[in-house]
Amino acid sequence: MQMNIKDKSQIELFKTNINNSQKVVIVPHNNPDGDALGSSLGLYNTLKNMGKDATVISPNEFPDFLNWMHGVEDVLIYDKNIKKASQLIKDCELVIFVDFNALSRIKLMGNVFKEDETPRIMIDHHPFPEANTANIQISVPEASSTCELLFHVLNEAGFKKNITKEAAECIYAGIMTDTGSLNYNSSRPETYLIVADLLRMGIDKEHIHHMIFHNNSFDRMRLLGHALGEKMERIPEQRAAFISLSQDELKRFNFKPGDTEGFVNQALWIEGVNLSAMFTEKKDIVKISFRSRGGFPANKFSETYFNGGGHFNAAGGESKLKLDETVERFKTVLKEFCEVNNYN
Missing domain, CATH: 3.10.310.30 (Diaminopimelate Epimerase; Chain A, domain 1)
Incomplete structure (x- = not known):
């Protein structure tokens, strides 16, 4: 499951920072979609399984059709809880950005990080990352989704064993939503190898597809x-x-x-x-x-x-x-x- 991560040392830095941090804040982009929330909660559930004190802080509300994801009830909405969210960011030891590569993508929340010196990691698949978005920038535009990239990063860092079934469900949801159920951005064999791994973890793909695509108001x-x-x-x-x-x-x-x-x-x-x-x-x-x-x-x-x-x-x-x-x-x-x- 090789990806073109040009600087492999970024994976090692990711691993070191995870191992050395207890309080971790995970941030998706504004108006989070399935890939943004899926990668956030996929990582959140994995870190919780590792005994970490993890928190997902979303810049604003996310769509109702994603409410089934495990841990979604713990997501803190920044624009409704600015004081509490800002304090959590101030007190944490590590911030991880997922599914965006410029501070402008988190709107007003970006102001918090302009002067904040907490170590930051970016995991994203969009092209042309903005310089200095994070100290460690893991950017692979050819990945189908940030969820696919996240799975690869966790695997390479030796954390695959910590991915729970619930985390796998969130990661699978992100891959499906960002590829239109594998209809586009999904021509790499590696994408399907990761989907196969997620299936081996026991996810119920029929249920996930129902909740995402067949659960309309x-x-x-x-x-x-x-x-x-x-x-x-x-x-x-x-x-x-x-x-x-x-x-x-x-x-x-x-x-x-x-x-x-x-x-x-x-x-x-x-x-x-x-x-x-x-x-x-x-x-x-x-x-x-x-x-x-x-x-x-x-x-x-x-x-x-x-x-x-x-x-x-x-x-x-x-x-x-x-x-x-x-x-x-x-x-x-x-x-x-x-x-x-x-x-x-």
């Missing part, structure tokens, strides 16, 4: 129907399709965090569509998700026009324009991008 299904039936548009010339949802529309369907998870993937099921985009209106910005197939570089497109980035076939961005202005800009720059790069 009535409102979420109605929102999906509205998005597909009323809000999805095609751009045949650029082999693209997109969905846009306003705050009013989200409110009409009693939106909860996580309700639009996976919506961006839907348009890729259409024959001839190589790029799918999802525009979601928030209070001050428009959040954008991109998914692609074939040779379209979703990350390059997002970086160029929407202050974003990510993986080749899965990226995100944002716009400070109004929702309708953002959509019009998308149409314009997509045509430009395709013409310049010959993607038509």
Whole structure:
């Protein structure tokens, strides 16, 4: 199960820091998804099994469909418990960042770490890590997910024996959510070897898939129907399709965090569509998700026009324009991008 961890000494430093620390704080990115929370709780349950005093501090709330994960009730939400969370960070001996590689990804919580001198470890699979995010930076963009990378790191450090069944379930969930059930970002044989190891640990994959993918609220299904039936548009010339949802529309369907998870993937099921985009209106910005197939570089497109980035076939961005202005800009720059790069 080899990965391209260029500096193997980082694994040894990870091992040393874990062994020498009792109080550990684990931090996922803002608006944590399945991979962020899965890697957080996968590591949390492993460290607890090692006798460590571990705490997961999330910058904000996470989606309800992840509430089944073992240890989720112990996650501290930073923006609701700023004083307590800040004290825990101050008192801990080690901080571990998972599934992000820049302090901007944890929003206001990032201010806590600008002057904090507690040793920090970063475990992440996104490209172009920001320098000095952590003292020890374990970054492997070719990994399918941070959960896959975490399993590899724990194994290489000699901690595989400490991964409980509950931790394995969280790690498996992160791999499944970040690959769309192994539909993308999952062409490396190593990914499947790790899934096989997780199955040997006794996880109930049918139950996990049910809790993640087949446990929708009535409102979420109605929102999906509205998005597909009323809000999805095609751009045949650029082999693209997109969905846009306003705050009013989200409110009409009693939106909860996580309700639009996976919506961006839907348009890729259409024959001839190589790029799918999802525009979601928030209070001050428009959040954008991109998914692609074939040779379209979703990350390059997002970086160029929407202050974003990510993986080749899965990226995100944002716009400070109004929702309708953002959509019009998308149409314009997509045509430009395709013409310049010959993607038509």
